Amino acid sequence: MIPGDFEYHRPNSIGEVVSLLSTHGDEARVIAGGHSLIPMMKLRLAAPEHLVDLQDVAGLVGVSEDGGAITIGAMTTQTELIASKVLAENCPIIREAALLIADPQVRYCGTLGGNVANGDPGNDMPALMQCLGATYLLQGPDGTREVDARDYYEAAYFTELKDGELLTGVRFEKPVVGHGYAYKKLKRKVGDYATAAAAVILSMNGGSCVSASIALTNVGDTPLYAQAASDALVGTALDAATIDQAVALAESITEPASDGRGPAEYRTKMAGVMTRRAIEEAKERAQ
Amino acid sequence: MNKKHVKMTVNGKTVEGDVEARTLLIHFLREDLGLTGPHIGCETSHCGACTVDLDGRSVKSCTLFAVQAENADITTVEGMAAADGTLHAIQEGFMQEHGLQCGFCTPGMIMRTHRLLQENPNPTDEEIRWGISGNLCRCTGYQNIVKAVRYAANKLNDTTREAAE
Numbered sequence: 104m105i106p107g108d109f110e111y112h113r114p115n116s117i118g119e120v121v122s123l124l125s126t127h128g129d130e131a132r133v134i135a136g137g138h139s140l141i142p143m144m145k146l147r148l149a150a151p152e153h154l155v156d157l158q159d160v161a162g163l164v165g166v167s168e169d170g171g172a173i174t175i176g177a178m179t180t181q182t183e184l185i186a187s188k189v190l191a192e193n194c195p196i197i198r199e200a201a202l203l204i205a206d207p208q209v210r211y212c213g214t215l216g217g218n219v220a221n222g223d224p225g226n227d228m229p230a231l232m233q234c235l236g237a238t239y240l241l242q243g244p245d246g247t248r249e250v251d252a253r254d255y256y257e258a259a260y261f262t263e264l265k266d267g268e269l270l271t272g273v274r275f276e277k278p279v280v281g282h283g284y285a286y287k288k289l290k291r292k293v294g295d296y297a298t299a300a301a302a303v304i305l306s307m308n309g310g311s312c313v314s315a316s317i318a319l320t321n322v323g324d325t326p327l328y329a330q331a332a333s334d335a336l337v338g339t340a341l342d343a344a345t346i347d348q349a350v351a352l353a354e355s356i357t358e359p360a361s362d363g364r365g366p367a368e369y370r371t372k373m374a375g376v377m378t379r380r381a382i383e384e385a386k387e388r389a390q
Numbered sequence: 391m392n393k394k395h396v397k398m399t400v401n402g403k404t405v406e407g408d409v410e411a412r413t414l415l416i417h418f419l420r421e422d423l424g425l426t427g428p429h430i431g432c433e434t435s436h437c438g439a440c441t442v443d444l445d446g447r448s449v450k451s452c453t454l455f456a457v458q459a460e461n462a463d464i465t466t467v468e469g470m471a472a473a474d475g476t477l478h479a480i481q482e483g484f485m486q487e488h489g490l491q492c493g494f495c496t497p498g499m500i501m502r503t504h505r506l507l508q509e510n511p512n513p514t515d516e517e518i519r520w521g522i523s524g525n526l527c528r529c530t531g532y533q534n535i536v537k538a539v540r541y542a543a544n545k546l547n548d549t550t551r552e553a554a555e
């Protein structure tokens with residue numbers, strides 16, 4: 104359980120990080136909270152020769168509001184997300200999901216950036232970012248670029264992030280005032296990754312659903328944005344038959360592994376159950 | 391081998407040492423500083439026996455490199471009792487309420503409780519259970535640990551009230 108040896112760097116600016124990453128190529132990794140990376144290094148599933156610590160890098164922490172948009176710095180921890188007033192008022196689903204991640208100690212360290220950048224299908228924030236329609240803000244040797252969370256994930260641990268690039272933050276439009284939301288996660292115990300989880304955000308007007316967005320965690324190689332299931336809700340009163348149809352559409356895009364969390368068929372069904380519960384709760388919460 | 395010089399504050403004292411970059415904080419504390427209060431239970435970030443207080447956060451010291459703690463302010467269970475040996479209210483609570491059996495989880499439980507009670511001085515039993523959910527105990531069944539935390543909360547609140555009067 105001893106990680107391989109590496110050289111440790113602790114730069115102060117995004118520019119220095121990018122230059123270290125560019126110099127050392129795929130031998131370098133950034134370390135944020137370290138609560139996914141260090142366990143992987145102990146198992147020697149990761150053995151970076153250069154570790155670039157982001158803790159002193161200026162400008163990567165905090166939640167800020169700019170008109171209708173919210174930007175969250177990559178180094179903002181899960182504990183800070185839970186405590187954020189701006190998020191509690193404008194986008195409470197983030198707090199709801201963050202409270203279901205790991206345990207208090209892990210949440211003091213784990214960052215939003217590490218959670219979404221990593222490409223671990225077990226992580227909870229990627230599906231949530233897809234549900235919110237968030238944009239990832241990336242910076243590399245050629246400057247900055249933006250990638251839609253729904254386009255970022257290619258396969259487990261394979262993402263759009265290129266060598267030399269850093270994720271500096273995420274940005275999304277505030278969900279409309281009065282929206283309904285829910286993050287429902289089935290797990291075996293505190294601190295466990297999801298057997299299946301679903302994020303739902305929707306809005307209602309005069310008893311009819313005017314927008315809906317559904318995404319799923321840990322039932323495929325990547326987080327899954329459930330486009331067809333989302334579309335099925337729009338223009339309906341979210342009656343029982345519509346919800347049945349959306350659940351079936353959500354289940355149909357899952358491709359879970361059979362593992363300690365259960366056989367694939369079970370996890371697909373649980374993705375459906377989580378989707379159903381999340382839609383029902385979001386409907387109740389919508390104003 | 392890449393040795394790095396590290397300097398940090400542990401239990402109020404400045405400490406320094408030369409470590410390999412890959413040295414985990416728990417190993418630096420136990421082997422270099424001789425602070426064997428923080429325990430290694432799982433070494434896989436699950437059990438919380440290695441929990442220490444670091445810059446106002448409870449962290450699992452098996453999941454942090456010593457070099458990351460450069461300049462940090464750390465408290466381990468060794469830093470809880472007063473200089474004359476008087477136990478901290480939390481330690482007293484674990485003793486009075488029989489909050490331990492083998493004691494292996496106790497240093498982590500105490501350090502996690504320390505931070506929990508700073509953030510929430512008067513937690514409900516439910517909040518205590520959630521607050522210590524990153525700490526596993528194989529012996530007690532948690533019931534007496536919850537009582538110990540409550541004992542400590544009451545005692546600390548009484549002390550704060552007396553000080554205010």
Ligand SMILES: Cc1cc2nc3c(=O)[nH]c(=O)nc-3n(C[C@H](O)[C@H](O)[C@H](O)COP(=O)(O)OP(=O)(O)OC[C@H]3O[C@@H](n4cnc5c(N)ncnc54)[C@H](O)[C@@H]3O)c2cc1C
Nearest residue numbers: 135136137138139140205213214216217218220226227270
């Ligand atoms: C016991 C335990 C239980 C857990 N349970 C859950 C859970 O239920 N749900 C969940 O979602 N997570 C869970 N986690 C993971 C935890 O939330 C991680 O801390 C988090 O996913 C990664 O964040 P980090 O800051 O620790 O990243 P690190 O571990 O520091 O980094 C992870 C990866 O992302 C890369 N990276 C980090 N930041 C950036 C950046 N800004 N730009 C580019 N690349 C970057 C790193 O190079 C590394 O490859 C658990 C962890 C533990 C130890």
Ligand code: FES
Nearest residue numbers: 431432433438452
């Ligand atoms: S030894 Fe660190 S969490 Fe178990």
Ligand code: FES
Nearest residue numbers: 491493527528529
């Ligand atoms: S008292 Fe034995 S593990 Fe908790």
